[in-house]
Amino acid sequence: MGWQSTGLSWPHDGPVLGWRRSDGAGRGRMSVLAYGKELGFRAEGERRCTGARGNPCPIAAVVPVRTTGARCPExxxxxxxxxxxxxxxxxxxxxxxxxxxxxxxxxVKVGITRESREAARLREQGAVVFTWLGRGPLMAARRTEEVLRSALGVPDRIPYARKRAVRGELPGVVERAAEVEGLYRRAVALEGSGWPETLERLPFEAVDHAGAFGLDTVGASAGAVSGRVVTGLADGGAVGGRLVAAAGPDLHLETAADGFVVLDTRLITGWDLVGGDARAVLSVPVTAAGGGGVQDGLF
Structure with missing residues (x-):
């Protein structure tokens, strides 16, 4: 019996892969990922729905290999x-x-997240830098998000392909923080004319995740983080390599025979996975960098 991945999470500063038994027995486990280390696995069988709200899919429906949600329509x-x-x-x-x-x-995008999650959601999205703007009740936060999105001309979602494309050529820490601070100042200038009174403004503080993502290391060069992208798994398909960086749901791997590839870990959910040779030849479909979908729910 194999294991199914429950996805990549960022509970603290580093990436963690969650796992559960394919038969649902026993407790799940977590694998802390370390840059420079090798990992490898092989998919078996068919990709099946991961269920909803912690409950298994009642029909264990087969789902498409290229979707990031891994859920049947229901x-x-x-x-x-x-x-x-x-x-x-x-x-x-x-x-x-x-x-x-x-x-x-x-x-840059504007968004909201539950306060108890702290910055986990920002790391899950692959935000290289972020700052808090305010805190308050859900509807006040939602209203502020809408006002700022319109006033600043920024979206609430950015395609992952665009995020991947720029990771190898980021400006320095000072330049990154300065761009965020400029938008922050424009945002707080709207206080009183657009912000709900129940939303408390928070001071500017640029939090930089480049170190946590491994993007500020020699290994995370432009080539290392903008290689080809895995588009899905297949029965018997193998993935393996040395982890050079990670951001959001993406693992950036240096493979033994195929160069650098990006694995969106949302694509491995729903598959039965068994351990594999980290240096084996890649045997899953890939495409040139630039493929990928829009992020899922914001919370």
Whole structure:
């Protein structure tokens, strides 16, 4: 019996892969990933729905190999219906935070996240730099997000392909922080004319994740973080290599025979996975850098 990945998470400063038994027995486990270390696995069988809200899919539906959600339509609907992003739980009493996230030059988004999650969501999105803007009730945070998105001309979502494309050519720490600070000052200038009164403004502090992502090391050169992209797994398909960097759901691997590749770990959920040779020839579909979807829910 193999294991199924529950995805890449960022509980602290480094990436962690979650796993559960394919048969659902026993407790899950976590694998802390370290840059410079090798990893390898092989997919078996068919990719099946991961269920919704912690519950297994009742029919174990087969799902497409190239989707990032790994859920059948019914489970996807159930999962979405209980998310903050769907605006179905407007009475959520928990505090939320509004943030500005920077992914590369001219690539900034505004968003909100539950305060108890701290900066985990920013790392999950692959934000190289971010700053908090304010904190308060959900609807106040949501309203502020909408106001700032319109006033600053920034989106609430950025395609992962665009984020990947710029990781190897980032400006320095000072330049990164300066661009975020400029937008922060424009945002707080709207206080009183657009911000809800119940949203508390927070001071500017640029938090830089380049070190946590491994992007400031020699190994994370332009070639190392902008290589080809895995587009999906297949029965018997093998992936392996040396981890040189990670950001959001992406693992940037240096393979023994195929150069640098990017693995979006959302594509491995739903598969039965067994250990494999980290130096084996890559045997899954890949495409040139630039492929990829838009990030999933924001919370």
């Amino acid at each position: 489970c996807a609907r159930l999962d979405r219906a209980h998310s903050v992003a769907a605006d179905t739980i407007a009475d959520d009493p928990r505090p939320y935070r509004v943030y500005l996230a920077w992914f590369g030059p001219g690539m």
